[in-house]
């Protein structure tokens with residue numbers, strides 16, 4: 105790992121050389137010679153620095169369907185970048201090798217890719233844009249902000265694959281340079297968020313997601329990974345669906361994905377397909393128009409159907425598209441405008 109340190113944005117000085125980080129809603133108060141909860145920001149003599157500016161743990165060109173974003177330039181390719189660390193410590197995280205890494209212990213090798221180099225790579229590989237994904241992008245906020253500005257200058261689009269725990273003020277710096285926001289709404293109870301994410305007030309996540317759409321006009325899609333016994337109850341699913349409809353609109357896509365056992369949740373079984381289908385029914389009953397199932401390759405609920413005439417518009421298998429009938433953002437069968445951004 106590079107020894108480069110980048111002074112953080114949005115921190116405030118406190119007495120006795122302590123600082124407060126205002127990048128995510130934890131708003132960690134950090135003592136001198138210590139890191140915040142995510143282990144990626146270090147207080148050196150009363151100044152806060154990021155360890156991970158330009159430090160890339162994963163760099164891959166992948167389809168937008170992998171985020172997943174289904175109504176945002178379907179079939180396009182994205183330079184997808186991740187770093188190390190996270191501001192959550194979910195016990196069943198599928199990307200735990202990078203998300204739970206302790207940066208200051210140099211546990212993992214990383215590649216140094218500057219924002220300028222990321223733009224060059226995205227253009228070289230014919231990508232539509234840059235996606236910050238794999239682990240929580242908020243924790244390398246300074247890097248993603250610089251990358252997003254350069255991407256915009258170079259005609260590339262950008263997206264965040266996020267847990268939505270960014271602060272409103274950080275979102276407001278990034279918003280002008282971001283195009284899509286794929287947000288995890290992991291559950292809908294204080295108990296769930298406390299147990300799984302160590303988050304004591306998840307309402308801030310809802311507010312920031314609404315702000316991304318209303319204030320910055322970002323294209324927003326929501327995902328919920330259904331974990332048996334944790335968030336598969338009707339009350340939580342109904343609450344998520346109803347919140348999406350009321351605060352983001354009935355045309356906001358909701359992705360319901362199958363949980364696969366990992367780490368401390370290795371004893372929990374894979375989500376039965378019947379549970380996912382029941383969750384989808386709940387979403388549809390709440391009047392959401394686009395409710396998708398994920399991690400169940402070949403299931404008809406991976407496809408997009410026109411919300412008006414119900415005809416098949418996009419046929420998918422996992423991350424791959426075999427048919428796309430949308431023309432100029434419209435259903436070719438009945439002429440209805442399909443919500444989203446389409447080439």
Ligand code: SF4
Pocket residue numbers: 125126127128129130131132139140141142143144145190191242243
């Ligand atoms: S980004 Fe890291 S240091 Fe900053 S508030 Fe969040 S968890 Fe704490």
